[in-house]
Amino acid sequence: MSATTKAVTLPGSLAANPLLAQWLRFEPGGAVEVSPGKVEIGQGILTVLTQIVVDELDVAPARVRLKAASTAASPNEGVTSGSLSVQHCGIALRHACAEARALFLTAAADKLGVAADALTIEDGIIVGPDNARTSYWELTDQVSLDVPATGEVMPKPTSTRRHTGNSLARVDIPDKVFGRPRYIHDLKLPQMLHGRVLRPQARAASLVALDEEAARASPGFAAIVRDGNFVGVLAETEEAVERCLALLRSRAEWRGGEELPDEATLTDWLKSQPVESKTVDSRRAPSAGSPASRVNRRYSRPFLAHGSIAPSCALAQWANGGVHVWTHSQGIYNLRTDLATVFKLPPEEVVVEHAEGAGCYGHNGADDVALDAALLARAADGRPVRVQWTREDELARAPFGAAMAVEIEAELDEEGEVLRWRHELWSNGHTARPGRGSTPALLAASELAEPFPRVVSTDPPLPAGGSHRNAIPIYDFPAQDIVSHRLLVMPVRVSALRSLGAFANVFAIESFMDELAAERGEDPVAFRLRHLRDPRARAVLEAAAARAGRDSRRRDEGTGYGVALARYKNMGAYCAVAAEVEGEEDIHVRRLVLAVDVGEVINPDGVKNQIEGGAIQATSWTLKEAVRFDRTRITSDNWENYPILKFSEVPAVEVEIVPRPEAPPVGAGEAAQGPVAGAIANAVFDALGVRVRHLPITRDNIIAAMELS
């Protein structure tokens, strides 16, 4: 052992929030109150965190109370996204609990007059030899948790954790099956007013006339708020405010607005805009031979909507010059930053508190509606205001996932082996999240009389990346060049959607790999394995292929089989997918078999649930979804013109977890997106002999692809 003191780096979010009391507190009555900075976005994180606490402290799950995250009290853990919840929050919490446990054991040893290592803990009761006993709760006066973590206490080894690796039942499910109030939509504050915002069909249109009279005369009317092109209305009840909104809508005149691209030639449009270009990766083989041939292909995906099943909702209340906001945002501190900028307030004057929303798959309308609520609440004389978006706003005005074009070119030798691989992509950046710059990223900020400029989305840097996420292939080629072109204009508003650029990049890479294998007449699994050194990648691919039982399967007419593979962000979860499809014009995915490696698994059922959910959502994206628009407005603003996968269309999904208990845990939420698209496209080719390179794989796009070939 060396005696030199090293600066300790605390793990995960503990580094920025080192005080143990920021994370947990023992409450009188035998409870443990835990304050995570990460929030529930429908991924079951509250249960995983409960499991971690229960394991490290040795208390029963029922004792753990999770506090809603709030900027007034919780550690700042940034945004809950990118499948990082477990890494950041879970690890921090695990270490914080381990340190707290050690402090209590020391105090108990003192009190009982025994050595700390002679003590055990059973549901919070600390027991020593001869039945000497005390408990966390008896010792709270002796132990202060207002101390920073030391980084010197190791959490329990994996093998002695009782709950990790088992599936604790989700803590939120009982409320949800009995229909108890749980979501932000169910929050009702005393004296609450209801608000709605009137938005134009064309983005950034100007309000030239508004006849307020009818709305003002409508029963329950409370106030109209106008600030430049931002218009909202307040009323006593939801029904009253809906009526006022309808009256205003029919009496508003808008002009101008930003012209949208031509949907029919979207990929050409992407390729002809001003861009910032970057070489993402470049490798040269020392002795690459000269190419005998070249293959190049273009793939694309359209804009995609989040399509949360609940419309975005927020509450806000002003008091003493400050504002309290309730939100289902993924990042309470980031939202606070933007709200403070808009209202020119010091951040402490803005309190942002989290309340659960419906499933969230990225930067949706949650933050926008929070600003809407805060703006409307200024006219409410201190009463709280609840604002809920319409379904139309949710599908047409929340940020979308960016459309992308990807071109891949391979130089091949005489034998058809890849000498050089080139991947080039065109896309808007994939994030315009709040709290990242001096310009607020919230929709209403650009609508005010003194407007903030509209944010053009950017890309987080590699290795995670944005539009270039997963643009670097997992395969080993002698030479490769990866180039991204980020658009500098943004007529269609986009920001982070589950897996960012990985969906389109993996779809393109995996389709292209399949095309190369087919060209050579080689089995697509064998072809991939021949280019794959990473043993964990090989293991998931082999597991998925074996479980899908490809070789033994009898090929029926009109059915097809395809595989695809990726390691999310090139550093996260491995996921291989085998898809089985049938159909000629309308493709039905019969079955998806997924093999995943997410490192250590804390809650296996939770991982399967997330992978399965991701796979089904990705099937929906792949087969059905595209944001529709004409030159002036988004036209896909309801579930009829933005259809998603229905119960009768959902494939059977099997998930196999390839165990790696000693590898660090990584998130599962986004790993399936890209591989599912690739596997389905490859299965469609297997079934029909048609290569559909432009998503979604609808009847129209299949016919277009047939005409092309």
Next chain:
Amino acid sequence: MAERFELRINGTEQAVEADPASPLLGVLRETLGLTGSRFGCGAGLCGACFVLLDGHPVPSCDTPLWAAVGKEVTTVEGLGTPENPHPLQQAFIDEQAMQCGYCVSGILISAAALLEHNADPSEADVREALDRNLCRCGSHNRMVRAVLRAARETRPA
């Protein structure tokens, strides 16, 4: 505009004063505090607000109040309680059949209607019965399993 109505909700008579054209969903959520029925689209296209009207699943966002008068309205709160759960509620817990759960109330309602007239549904029957309910989180298959489980466990052996 506002009129007085007697509604029969989850087995009890409730008096409400409202415009007869008001959507039933708003009355349930706002006036009666029964927030288990969720708002998703307001257009009858997602299923989040489904309730049973004399045993038939209907979108309460799209059902005017007058249409519910004289009928038996059942919301998710009326299906069961933690002490006495409906077999479907128990099965959804047992199968951990959701992600965010926002769609679940409406799905339980559609499934309850199915089991009422078909005690032994096939998987395809279940999918068909739930086809008007959207779920964005991709929890469909777990929900189908849960419905089949509830059917199995309530059938007389």
